[in-house]
Ligand code: FES
């Protein structure tokens with residue numbers, strides 16, 4: 001039995017010791033907003049937040065996440081940075097099939113929590129570990145730049 005702190009809730013979940021955090025979230029807890037692509041750390045589809053930092057959930061055993069604060073895309077519906085990001089992803093056509101989108105949003109939020117003075121090169125660099133097979137990235141970069149501009153204007157300081 002694992003005891004995980006997910007989106008502010010203590011959750012006890014029966015899982016095998018060999019199961020990745022991504023599998024525990026998806027298969028045991030039906031939290032399917034965390035996607036699984038490569039399952040070996042290369043695509044970023046499984047990005048969640050652990051102790052305040054973006055982390056690949058496929059590279060971590062569920063057991064290794066005990067005692068740590070986990071946030072998933074499901075827990076960030078009302079997060080102020082995520083609200084701004086989601087609107088700009090929508091407006092700038094930053095998704096097509098949507099498979100990469102939860103991971104993109106989680107990583108972009110991580111980037112914007114740390115700094116909002118981003119130019120295109122900094123966005124591309126910060127998002128370099130996230131793979132999208134559909135969009136060609138232009139809309140994603142535009143959306144994150146616009147979100148950064150809006151957060152700067154709102155005076156949102158990095159966490
Ligand atoms: S599924 Fe985790 S990085 Fe690709």
Ligand code: FES
Nearest residue numbers: 096100132133134
């Ligand atoms: S929108 Fe399809 S993989 Fe990114």
